[in-house]
Amino acid sequence: MLESTAQTASMDKATEDNISFVVFISIVATIGGFLFGFDSGVINGTVDGLQKAFNSQSAGTGFNVSSMLLGCAAGAFFAGRFADKYGRRTLLIVSSVLFIVSAWGSGVATSSFEFVIYRVAGGLAVGAASVMAPAYISEVSPARYRGMLTSIQQIAILSGLFSAFLSNYILAGEAAGSTNKLWLNFEAWRWMFWIELIPATLFFVMLWFIPESPRFLVSGNQPERARKVLRKLLGEDAAQEKFIEIKKSLSHDHRPRLKDLFDKTAGRVRPVVWVGLGLAAFQQLVGINVVFYYGAVLWQAVGFSESDALLINVLSGAISISACVLTLLVIDKIGRKPLLKWGSIGMTLTLGVLVVAFMNASQGAGGKLILGEWGTLALVSANLYVFFFNMSWGPVMWVMLGEMFPNQIRGSGLAVSGLVQWTCNFMITISFPVLLAGTGLAGAYGLYTFFALLSVIFVIRFIHETKGRELENMEG
Secondary structure (H helix, E strand, C coil), rough: HHHHHHHHHHHHHHHHHHHHHHHHHHHHHHHHHHHHHHHHHHHHHHHHHHHHHHHCHHHHHHHHHHHHHHHCCCCHHHHHHHHHHHHHHHHHHHHHHHHHHHHHHHHHHHHHHHHHHHHHHHHHHHHHHHHHHHHCCCCHCCCEEEHHHHHHHHHHHHHHHHHHHHHHHHHHHHHHHCCCHHHHHHHEEHHHHCCCCCHHHHHHHHHHHHEEEEEEHHCCCCCCHHHHHHHHHHHHHHHHHHHHHHHHHHCCCCCCHHHHHHEEECCCCCHHHHHHHHHHHHHHHHHHHHHHCCCCHHHHHCCCHHHHHHHHHHHHHHHHHHHHHHHHHHHHHHCCCHHHHHHHHHHHHHHHHHHHHHHCCCEEEHHCCCCCCHHHHHHHHHHHHHHHCCCCCHHHHHHHHCCCCCCHHHHHHHHHHHHHHHHHHHHHHEEEEEEHHCCCHHHHHHHHHHHHHHHHHHHHHHHHCCCCCCHCCCCC
């Protein structure tokens, strides 16, 4: 009896040690998510500086802001493909180096062309991290914790956004404006980029302390390394069983490749791929990154000062993190689909209210909108929209993309989904300044409301629950 009790206690201790290790490596991987968020959000406070430094107009500013997204699309696509060849951890290390290069170069740029080159490099890093971090976490996490651990990625992204907003606000305040000189006679907007060097360097260092994904090692015909990692993740008893399951889920005649996305028997693209593409597209078409990238421009357009607009961004960032923490606590209990459905409904309603508010605004001096009695409602609706997005599509899309594809096509599925996600992000971002000048805020937000409504139908019709299912049991 005493021996049995001792064995049970030993097994419990081993399980605790394994989970602690899984949490540790998941947190390291999500530093990439933090940098994803920081690199995406830092541009928000630098728009005025870019316009002044490079003498750019609305279309030019839109390209300067969205240029990173071209790199993101390419980074997401090629990272998914290269990860099947060189490994998930290897691609994360490459992305950390690109984050460092981009952070430094964006701050020292002296022309739009030079700035775009460095931002595209940062985009490659963001794109790679955006698909590899959730894929890596999904592949090292037990099914019962997978939703929660993968959701940490979104909290990291939002923490990065929040940190960028807060850093921008502090630096702009210190210099009395983002275009004014700060330390060492450099403008504040340049320092906004250089702050990123701190977490980027930390990411590079910490990646050397985590293992490669065991599922990649199995597909890459490295069985002993795979078993060693699985023992660390699952314990001695479960490691061999999981190794056999992974082996069975992979094709016996070739390593994962892009052609696996097609069902040869049916002669068509696998249905799960179309669902992944839909998830990736709708996450951006609802317009969330207009709030993240152009939040300061938006609130200045309706009459707020630069300082107040940057402070509102900080508030939005805090709300985003709170919403995502809520999702982290419930996603493995209530599932993915309910969160997506209610998030879509909430976004449709709050965006609709914003459209009505903008339509009822009057135009003041300098073309700025005067919301009057609609101002408070617009501000509340905008932040509720941010809340609904970040309790649903923000974290849940990345969770589902990281786990919904079968092992054989996960890298390729993430590659094409990531390409679509960042392409839609680019289209929405680069079009906003033009829409703002042409149709106004009501027209732009009316478009995002339409896509939010479509996303409700998409979720109800096409999304299937993945809660609690092992990756080896996912169907194509």
